Amino acid sequence: MSLNRNRLYVRVIIASVVGYVWILLQVTKNNFSNNPFRVCFLKQITNIPCPSCGTTRSVTSIIQGHFLDALYSNPLGYLIFIVLLISPFWILKDLFKKTNTFLQFYIKILTTIKKPKIAFVLIVLVILNWIWNINKGL
């Protein structure tokens, strides 16, 4: 895999910063349900929620301590919360110590989820989550 360590780290850090800013804005605003502005492209056009709709609500619920609400909004929120919590600090540690443990972990995870059996299970989970999202009417 031709993967540049620094390029990956910069990308993840930028994504994390955008994520933190976005979550911070939503937490401080505290009136997400009344907000007429919707970020989801698909939902705005077709009014059908996408597989990841409700993730922002989920992450803000986790921060406020409403863990069941978070699970109900979108279980993907837990994944994003963990990634946002761990990855920037892991990368900073790597940069200071001049190691590449995050890159190795990233490659390991990627090769694991590319295995057909695991990929199939994950695709089914995403589709089930999507169906659940549509039923919930997020």
Add this chain to the structure above:
Amino acid sequence: MDAQKVDLFIMTNGKFFESHQINVIRNRMLQVDESKWSILSTTQFKDPTTILIVSLLAGAFGIDRFMIGDTAMGIGKLITCGGFGIWTIVDWFLIQKATREKNIEKIQRFL
């Protein structure tokens, strides 16, 4: 490799690569030996136009990125509603170049 075969390859597969890379591929192919021909002629490349269609229709779910083998970017797009919709639109313009770059990566493994 035989120049005629190389030109045949370029004619059939030229559209899968960036125009400025075609000359480099041609020169490299002329240098490698004949045994590589069977691998090169049977290698399947991703068609940038097909990927563009997928990107237009299902770009919000990151399917285009999954198809060209960019699994990480695909997941990133999928779990962020297509990067808040912005990344989806940006990818409509970038995905063809990304596909061609993936094709170059693939052919470089044989050359």
